[in-house]
Amino acid sequence: MKKLINDPTDYVDEMLDGMVAAYPELRRLPETEVVVRTDGPPTDEVAVVSGGGSGHEPTHAGYVGDGMLAGAAAGAVFTSPTADQLAEMVRETDGGRGVLCVVKNYEGDVMNFDTGAEMAELDGVEVQQVVVDDDVAVEDSLYTSGRRGVCGTVLVHKCAGAKAAEGADLDEVARVAEKVVDNVGTMGVALTSCVTPEKGEPTFELAEDEIELGIGIHGEPGVERTGTMTADEVADTLLDAVLDDLGVGSGEEVVTIVNGMGGTPLSELYILQRRVTERLDAEGIDVHDAWVGDYMTSLDMMGCSVTVCRVDDELTDLLDAPTETPALTVRE
Amino acid sequence: MKKLINDPTDYVDEMLDGMVAAYPELRRLPETEVVVRTDGPPTDEVAVVSGGGSGHEPTHAGYVGDGMLAGAAAGAVFTSPTADQLAEMVRETDGGRGVLCVVKNYEGDVMNFDTGAEMAELDGVEVQQVVVDDDVAVEDSLYTSGRRGVCGTVLVHKCAGAKAAEGADLDEVARVAEKVVDNVGTMGVALTSCVTPEKGEPTFELAEDEIELGIGIHGEPGVERTGTMTADEVADTLLDAVLDDLGVGSGEEVVTIVNGMGGTPLSELYILQRRVTERLDAEGIDVHDAWVGDYMTSLDMMGCSVTVCRVDDELTDLLDAPTETPALTVRE
Incomplete structure (x- = not known):
């Protein structure tokens, strides 16, 4: 199969570099695959962040910006981001009002977001998580206990991001995210x-x-x-x-x-x-x-x-x- | 090859119906493959319109809206729209300040836009045309004398549409379109x-x-x-x-x-x-x-x-x- 790529091992790195090259509103945290807003986290808003394996573009970094995500972490293709990078994203995007992590329901993502959140909490960041499991096709699958998280996640990003932009507190932003997940x-x-x-x-x-x-x-x-x-x-x-x-x-x-x-x-x-x-x-x-x-x-x-x-x-x-x-x- | 289609002969018709279903801001002129703004042509603006064969989506109907195109005509796949439909689009989108047709340089498109424009002019519509030929790869090709019109056309739509939205007259809108084509x-x-x-x-x-x-x-x-x-x-x-x-x-x-x-x-x-x-x-x-x-x-x-x-x-x-x-x- 033909692809427009260079060395496959550089795929994610070069893709993210291309994104931030095209969108100066986005920047990469140094030596990570985390993309955040260049203007920094608003100090008066909860930060909504997400992440997961690469290969689903524009998910997730394509939704970083005013009114949606404060940050997105990219793993290798179809592989969860590491807990270290997730922790760094949470710490970097926290503007003082806490961080909501939107997690697609895959075992690696759930485990690494859990660990990443715990690491950030040790540094004093208030973190909540919502797990999206919108795929009605199957219960329990490769990489998943329960249902998989798929395209409905983007609506969670939109609603939670908009609620955060209104100045709502972390509980309220999480409530809205869960409401989307439930529906x-x-x-x-x-x-x-x-x-x-x-x-x-x-x-x-x-x-x-x-x-x-x-x-x-x-x-x-x-x-x-x-x-x-x-x-x-x-x-x-x-x-x-x-x-x-x-x-x-x-x-x-x-x-x-x-x-x-x-x-x-x-x-x-x-x-x-x-x-x-x-x-x-x-x-x-x-x-x-x-x-x-x-x-x-x-x-x-x-x-x-x-x-x-x-x-x-x-x-x-x-x-x-x-x-x-x-x-x-x-x-x- | 597998495709998500029904009867291939319904391809364009169903695709356009799906577009207007998704975007109530757009509507089809009855019994045509012409998509226009539902809110009608602004009477204080030059109308910028385009069109061509289908198969290039979102080109062209995807650029119909406030600040870009007033209308787009779709032919069969890779086939020019008919002169009749182009004439109807020009008449319908004219708000009284004239119409600029943005034409990709293919013989069928150029010929049919010419005829369509002449038909609309007989009904008193002031029409100008700009032909886009941005493909630097080849001179003279299948379907083309001179260079082909390709993706640069979208920048012509954007600039001409924005100029029209400023209230500029037809000469000025055409001048801006030509400026993009030249560059x-x-x-x-x-x-x-x-x-x-x-x-x-x-x-x-x-x-x-x-x-x-x-x-x-x-x-x-x-x-x-x-x-x-x-x-x-x-x-x-x-x-x-x-x-x-x-x-x-x-x-x-x-x-x-x-x-x-x-x-x-x-x-x-x-x-x-x-x-x-x-x-x-x-x-x-x-x-x-x-x-x-x-x-x-x-x-x-x-x-x-x-x-x-x-x-x-x-x-x-x-x-x-x-x-x-x-x-x-x-x-x-």
Whole structure:
């Protein structure tokens, strides 16, 4: 498989250097893979931070900026950041009002964020964590006890970041983050495997007439391998699973994400969105906002995920609040 | 090749329906593939419009919105919109101060925009056109006399749209658009062919150890097939060709785009950006802004292009002006 890379061992380092080169609003903490705001942590706000393995860009560093994350730590591809680096991120982003860590539910991430938080707490930083487990496809998977954390995490970043920007205290920011976690579900599908830079070969094999439903963002097994389906069938399958899990029904309001896995063209995501909107309209579910694009990817995987989040006035206000990050800008 | 589509003949129709479903700020003109602003053309502004074949999303409809395009017409995949639809777009978007058509230099587009503009002029609309031909790779190509219009077109949309939003007259908006055209250059590379929905097979074949330099956004031939290169070598090759063509040198200021062709992960674009910044810094060229992402794609092609635009205070002010479109949002 061909890639636009140099030495695979430099992949994360060079990617982060490229990000901060493109966005002077971001900087790397020296000798780390932690990206923070160049203007430093606001002293009057709780810092919301996140992190995880690389290969999901723009997740997570693409969401660092005014109104969203104060920092993001990148591990090696599909590998948790170290506890040391997470501790440093927490210490560096604390402006005195505490730090909320948004953690995707993978064993390595949870363990290292726990340790990192403890290390920072020893230095007097107040830390809380919220674990996102929005993937409705499978319980317990490779790297995970319970459900996996996937694209719904970006909505946690947005809402928690906006709440922090309002000046709310750490308990309130954590409460909002948990509220999103309680109301969001996602399911994905792969048409092709991702190819990691180090290996240079597909992580798994899918035949030319085969897709995998419920795929994880590291290529972890889903729920079913099946023959190829139309876009509408894919949209229905993913949406049904998520709506069923959330118990969302007529008269409720949601925000949706049709997310590309990295190798799928935007045009195909719009074709899926058409069906998602049609279905939600038919079910009497009100769509406050629909995000379409590559928000949480799996390297070059062809495929998509559908996220639904039940919202109320508090969450819609937070989602609509202004932010400016490399991957998401919302105007006043 | 697997795709997330339904019937290939519905590809463009369903894609546009999905766009307007996701973005209520956009609407389709009935029974056309023309997307315009739902709030109608501002009567106090020149309308800037564009269009071309589909398959390059988010180009062009993704740039419709406040501060950029007033409308965009989509043809079939890699096929010009019809003159009838272009005429209707021009008539519908005219708020009384005239319409500037931004046309990528392909024979079908140029011919149909010419005819469409003439038809609208018969109805009393004042129309001017600017033809973008930023691809420095080849003179005369499949579908083109002269140079092809590629990713630099997005900078024309941004600057012309911002000038129109200032209330400038048609001559002034056209002057700014021409100024961008005169100062922008792009060159691309393909790692894989795109696959059109109708054909379902690669448009051309590239071996596993081969890339094509100077590729067009429809898979038209480039300047050279060569062995795979590192990201830095690719960045150098594309950047050298563009800088040489533009004659940009030390002390000048530029805006750059590292653009993904649709199937390339964002992380790889950042790795390329790192080298582009390093090189421009070394040459004493000041980078006002660096855009990284999928701005003008070729379906699912793996590859990228590098765009450089020489800018002055007028152009940087226009590039920095606020806009809100599906694919580009700039805060005040």
